[in-house]
Amino acid sequence: MSPHWRTAARIDAHNHVHDAQAAGFRDATGRLDREHAHQVLARAQALDIDAVCVSHPLTGDCPDPDQVRRANDVVFAAMDLSDRFLGFCYLNPGYARESVAEIDRCVVQGGMAGIKLYHQYRVCDPALAPVMAHAAELGVPVLVHAGKLRNTRGRSAQPRISDAGHFVRAARQWPDTILIQGHIGGGGDWEWNLRALEASTDCPNLYIDTSGSVVDTGIVDRTVAALGPERVLFATDGGFETGVGKVLDAHLSPAERARVFAGNLQRIFSRRRIP
Amino acid sequence: MNQDARLFDVNAALGHWPFRRVPDTTAEALRARLAARGIRRAAVVNTQGLFYKNCHDANLELADWIAPHRDFFVGVATLNPGYAAWDRDLDACAGALGLRALRLAPPYHDYALADPCAREIAAAASALGLPMFLPHRIVDVRQRHWLDIEQALQRDDALRFLEAVPEARVIVTGAGWRLPLDERGRPRYPNLYLECSRARLTGLHAGLIGQLLFGTGAPFKEVSPALLNLQTTGLDRAAQQAIGWSNAARLFGLDKET
Numbered sequence: 093m094s095p096h097w098r099t100a101a102r103i104d105a106h107n108h109v110h111d112a113q114a115a116g117f118r119d120a121t122g123r124l125d126r127e128h129a130h131q132v133l134a135r136a137q138a139l140d141i142d143a144v145c146v147s148h149p150l151t152g153d154c155p156d157p158d159q160v161r162r163a164n165d166v167v168f169a170a171m172d173l174s175d176r177f178l179g180f181c182y183l184n185p186g187y188a189r190e191s192v193a194e195i196d197r198c199v200v201q202g203g204m205a206g207i208k209l210y211h212q213y214r215v216c217d218p219a220l221a222p223v224m225a226h227a228a229e230l231g232v233p234v235l236v237h238a239g240k241l242r243n244t245r246g247r248s249a250q251p252r253i254s255d256a257g258h259f260v261r262a263a264r265q266w267p268d269t270i271l272i273q274g275h276i277g278g279g280g281d282w283e284w285n286l287r288a289l290e291a292s293t294d295c296p297n298l299y300i301d302t303s304g305s306v307v308d309t310g311i312v313d314r315t316v317a318a319l320g321p322e323r324v325l326f327a328t329d330g331g332f333e334t335g336v337g338k339v340l341d342a343h344l345s346p347a348e349r350a351r352v353f354a355g356n357l358q359r360i361f362s363r364r365r366i367p
Numbered sequence: 368m369n370q371d372a373r374l375f376d377v378n379a380a381l382g383h384w385p386f387r388r389v390p391d392t393t394a395e396a397l398r399a400r401l402a403a404r405g406i407r408r409a410a411v412v413n414t415q416g417l418f419y420k421n422c423h424d425a426n427l428e429l430a431d432w433i434a435p436h437r438d439f440f441v442g443v444a445t446l447n448p449g450y451a452a453w454d455r456d457l458d459a460c461a462g463a464l465g466l467r468a469l470r471l472a473p474p475y476h477d478y479a480l481a482d483p484c485a486r487e488i489a490a491a492a493s494a495l496g497l498p499m500f501l502p503h504r505i506v507d508v509r510q511r512h513w514l515d516i517e518q519a520l521q522r523d524d525a526l527r528f529l530e531a532v533p534e535a536r537v538i539v540t541g542a543g544w545r546l547p548l549d550e551r552g553r554p555r556y557p558n559l560y561l562e563c564s565r566a567r568l569t570g571l572h573a574g575l576i577g578q579l580l581f582g583t584g585a586p587f588k589e590v591s592p593a594l595l596n597l598q599t600t601g602l603d604r605a606a607q608q609a610i611g612w613s614n615a616a617r618l619f620g621l622d623k624e625t
Contacts, residue, residue, distance in 0.1 A: 131569070138599045243508045243517055280509040283387065305543075305565070306507050307592045309390055309585070333599065337592030 239279020
């Protein structure tokens with residue numbers, strides 16, 4: 093795993109790289125869109141982001157293991173391009189045995205920093221148990237797509253998206269697994285999610301990232317109030333200016349802001365148990 | 368970025384929003400919020416104009432609220448062309464109330480941009496020299512309140528509207544759109560302006576700079592994201608000044624002011 097995270101002042105906990113030939117996140121050929129990757133690095137540098145956690149999740153209903161491997165090969169290519177990219181290994185946990193093998197390929201042997209799950213299963217689904225157990229053994233975080241969608245189109249497109257209630261349940265089911273609820277600003281009704289998370293004081297293994305295009309006034313303040321500054325992670329999900337700007341506008345002490353920008357993720361990464 | 372550069376926020380609002388607690392909704396508080404970030408002028412609407420049936424009452428409120436702040440705020444009327452007396456209200460807004468632009472909000476007022484009434488009010492506003500605002504959305508529809516609208520303004524609907532009223536100067540707020548160019552690289556809709564807080568400014572075509580306007584979405588939204596979008600995406604100083612100030616000053620007729 094690239095050492096950049098140890099000294100970084102800002103680590104983007106949630107971002108993506110793209111495939112050179114497969115448009116969007118519906119499939120992958122395994123080849124990195126290098127132009128986009130260079131743009132990500134340039135935007136990160138312009139905003140003093142030292143390291144960027146990237147994945148290539150697939151948005152289809154049930155990606156097969158070959159597709160998943162190709163998606164993760166895109167991430168490996170990004171890691172080869174720059175050691176400022178910290179890879180997250182995408183999985184479809186419906187393929188349990190293959191998922192555990194892919195964790196070994198990507199995280200144990202390949203040096204990826206964590207695991208990324210999309211909306212194929214709710215985060216508290218028992219099908220995720222093998223993945224969650226292996227992540228706990230290795231001490232690596234599991235970042236999960238999330239949201240509480242209020243629009244009809246969004247709900248029908250993502251019927252198994254996880255909201256904060258599902259995350260609290262998952263954090264209690266798997267207390268030794270580090271869970272990151274994705275993009276408080278990218279998944280619909282963030283106030284609902286934060287009200288649900290207020291009840292997670294018994295879940296120190298549950299974190300949330302600040303990414304997403306929504307920059308409603310007070311969103312980061314309210315997130316920190318709901319979870320405490322030690323469980324909130326700065327992220328952009330590709331929106332660099334929105335990602336940095338809303339953390340800068342939050343009413344945090346310098347120490348709290350430093351924790352959100354990097355310290356909390358550094359603490360997570362320091363729990364890694366892979367030589 | 369020249370820190371002394373003037374900034375004109377074309378996307379700000381006063382008044383109560385019923386679906387979420389929004390801070391700094393009074394003129395004094397919003398002015399302080401924006402001025403603290405270096406913003407020198409702001410175009411403001413009255414959010415309550417989305418919800419009043421007789422929405423001209425919101426224009427009367429707005430004019431009262433900003434009266435002590437005319438050196439900072441530019442008032443933007445909200446009118447419903449499907450409601451009685453909109454034409455007299457428009458004259459009052461442009462005249463006695465001193466409002467300098469008009470906002471249309473079709474989904475909140477139960478009509479469509481393709482309806483004849485929309486073209487009528489656009490023509491009337493243009494005759495009075497008022498630019499017209501079309502909000503893409505007030506909040507992200509993914510987080511909508513169950514009583515709020517579900518559909519954001521569609522780009523194709525806005526472009527068709529522009530084609531129907533070519534004399535209108537239209538400002539779309541809160542949209543992450545790319546403005547279309549013609550085959551010679553010129554703006555295809557020269558009277559279309561985009562408030563660019565959600566627009567990608569990296570790799571921007573030079574021909575579009577004159578149609579982009581800085582806006583924050585305050586107090587609904589944090590201010591720094593829009594500032595960073597203007598200041599850190601590689602635009603040169605002239606482009607930042609055009610987008611940050613002079614395009615808006617020209618639109619609102621303030622370019623002669625010191």
